[in-house]
Amino acid sequence: MKLPVSQLPMKRFWWVAFFFGPVLAAWGAAPAGVATEPGTVVLLHGIGLRSWTLCRLERALERDGYRVVNLTYPSRTMPIEKIGREWLPAKMRERGVGEGPLYFVSHSMGGIVIRMWLRECGVPANLRRVVMLAPPNLGSAVADRMKNFAPYRWFLGENGLRLGTGENSVPRSLGPWPAGAAELGVIAGDYSINPLFSAWLREPNDGAVAVANTRLEGMSDFLVLHRSHTMLPWRGETLKQVSAFLRHGHFTATTRP
Helix, strand or coil, X not given: CCCCHHHCCHHHHHHHHHHHHHHXXXXXXXXXXXXXXXXXXXXXXXXXXXXXHHHHHHHHHHHCCXXXXXXXXXXXXXXXXXXXHHHHHHHHHHCCCCCCCEEEEEECHHHHHHHHHHHHHCCCCCEEEEEEECCCCCCCHHHHHHCCCHHHHHHHHHHHXXXXXCCCCHHHHCCCCCCCCCEEEEEEECCCCCHHHHHHHCCCXXXXXXXXXXXXXXXXXXXXXXXXXXXXXXXXXXXXXXHHHHHHCCCCXXXXX
8 A cells, every 4th residue: 555645754755855956956946047136127229210229139138037128219309418317217117117126238329328317317226237339438420520411410310419529529528437336338349331431430430439439437348349330239249248248247258459
């Protein structure tokens, strides 16, 4: 007659625990590469674009276990100051971005929006890490050269005229990365598909922003990938490096001029 489990010798359970305990523990653990700390990543696209341009990045971060809020903001029609001071905080509240761990990933002007938000609203205690892709942190010479070109002014609006390299440009007015703020990683591109813009930029660039102008005093890590400005957020290596920085606070590639 088979004994009920409650009457089986305790020694048998010790052997089961010894052999199968580690297996069961590993089975219940989080898969490799998945964020073990719950968190929300807010994505901000570049000027004149929309959230769909970061959809591949959105999917990759969701696979990593993050909750992703991919926003379309009024990059052409609302001053950067108002986006950072009013629009972004309101939209984050609307989308339920609360007190849990918070991360940002931006492309191009999206990085300037983050800097403006921090200046206008202060650094939240739950902000962990930020990655900027091809940000014009010191402005872009393309904006300087195109400010009198009517189609450029029409397509990019007022903000497009304020992303130049002059001392009064918005990016330069924001100063360094706030001391004591979240860790910041910057990824620049050095491949251009626009020979005219590259001629204006002269030094290594991605066709829109010079590599040197993506840097920001106070950043934690910096990386250059051989990609163009527009395609940088779509490339697999970019996704891998963004994931690495959000998890560990540093990139894993070695191209750091």
